[in-house]
Amino acid sequence: MAWINVDYDFYTNTFKGTVIPESAFDRKSVESEAFINKITFGRIHKYDLRPDDLKAVKLSICATAEAVYNLDKHRDIKSENNDGYSVTYVDSGESSRRLRMIEAADIYLADTTLRNRMASYDY
Known part of the structure; x- marks a missing residue:
């Protein structure tokens, strides 16, 4: 299995990410x-991806990493109010987390066939 090389330099310079600190990025x-x-x-580990698909995958990894970071940072908090100090906690499970991660990834993967179960990806 070949891992995709997405480092902090790619995150900050290509993706233009600013949310995740370097210590948490890996x-x-x-x-x-x-x-x-x-x-x-x-598919991303099984095949040698075309350059366009590889870039889309790297960008989706960055977007999903930001979603994960934000979800973990604000875990279980639905809303917060500083005036009268009020915090509302959510009753959400993994399905909500998964949905947020898919939404972040699909911004970049939508124009590829990687998410299409029916598409043949042999190349």
Whole structure:
């Protein structure tokens, strides 16, 4: 299995990310890459991707890493109010987390066939 090389330099200079600190990036990007591989039916690790698809995958890993970082940072908080100090906690499970991750990934993967279960991806 070949892992996709998405480093902090790519995140900050190509993706133009500013949300994730460098100390947290590796952990979030590894989790995101595993997730992207899962929702693309293992294709990102199985095939040598075309340059356009590879860039889309790298961008989707960054976007998903940001979603994961924000979800973890604000875990279980639905809303917060500083005036009277009021915090509302959500009762959300993994389905909500998964949906947010898919939404982040699909921004970049939508123009590829990687998410299409019926598409043949042999090349």
